Amino acid sequence: MPADADKRDQDLNERIETFIDDLKQGTIQGSFNVAYKTVSLMVRIISQTKWMNANGLKGRSEEGDPQESLHKLLTAEGQIDDFTHPVRDLKATVIEATTELKTELETSGDNIATQSLEHIHSNEVIMTAGKSKTVESFLKDAARKRKFQVIVVECAPFYHGQEFAVSLAKSGIETTVINDSAVFAIMSRVNKVIIGTHTVMANGGLKAINGSHAIALAAKHYSVPLVVCAAVFKLSPEFLCSEDQEAFNKFESPEHVMKFSEGKILSKVQIHNPIFDYVPPELVTMYIFNIGGTAPSYVYRLLSEFYHPDDHLL
Structure with a gap:
């Protein structure tokens, strides 16, 4: 034994x-x-x-x-x-x-998707970014009973949005892919922005895919609601510290932005290729969690329900 x-x-x-x-x-x-x-x-x-x-x-x-x-x-x-x-x-x-x-x-994911018909209506134009399985299920569930159009931001340099658009199109959803620089020009036609996120911060902000902040600013300018689909396990008791970007973010090789074959230029520049953006809570309209919808200002209440006060410092 x-x-x-x-x-x-x-x-x-x-x-x-x-x-x-x-x-x-x-x-x-x-x-x-x-x-x-x-x-x-x-x-x-x-x-x-x-x-x-x-x-x-x-x-x-x-x-x-x-x-x-x-x-x-x-x-x-x-x-x-x-x-x-x-x-x-x-x-x-x-x-x-x-x-x-x-x-x-x-x-x-299924619990979030079942709420889709409450937030997506017929003939709406929805903008999303990158590739999120949660948002994908959310849109496909709504497409069973509603007809709407989806505009997908491709999110260079990784272009996950292109793969996402193909998946939506195969499900019969009218889908258009745009590049990142066209977000502001297209936003005036959009009824709602629906994105996923990596983490929901303690103040109601987001640690989301790179480019999300620009999309959120454009949505704010045109008064377009920004809705975030996220499971409760993505809720974090941590805040973003501006002096601690290395702990908050993750950086990939800049090879996707500038090829290594351009050696003469690379030797003279320093290129950062971050994975995530920080989106402050004032740019978020609503969260759709698997336990229901809530406002960013209510995130503190969820923290008290899911985290012990002594565990706020991980």
Whole structure:
């Protein structure tokens, strides 16, 4: 038995280390995959480790407390000071609750899509940008009963918008692709802007695909509503710090912007190719979460429901 336990612990540690390496290297693509794999790993840790009470889930070490957030999530509901007190069927209850969280992640996209008919009406012109699976499901669900036109911003230099437009067109949605520089000129014809996002910040702002800020400014100028489709797991307790752009953003190779073959020019310039834009909350009209629609000013209330106050500093 001890040998089996050691082997089980070793396997679990290897899984944790592999997961951490994948996060650092960007192997796991998409916020949904990151969230789902995180919860799956949590279930494995809870079920395979030995613990008799809530305090046993902390796993304190000299380097810090990697399980602190998990611990607070599980014990925040009751104001209990002594977490060493044994609770009957606690492990089974915790596993059940975490499994329910996995199910919520899996159905979040469908729950957002079912709200589409409340926000998209016939003969509207919708603008979107890049490629978002959540927005794709949202538009396709509305297209079952409504006829509308979609304008997709291609989002150079990666041009994910072109791939997105092809997918919408195959579903019978009238789709037009425009380049990024045409956004302001086209915006006067648009009824509504619907985009996805990577993260919803604590103040109601967005960490969204590069180019989103320009689209949001154009929408504001023409008084066009900007609607953001996002699952609740994209809600973050963190704020954007202007002096901490490296932690907020991610930079790709500038090869898509300027080819390496142009060596003489490259040796004289420094090119930044950021992945994300920050969109301030005053440019966002509404969020459509899987739990319903809400205004940016109400995000603080959602934070208090989904995060313990001690976990606002991650």
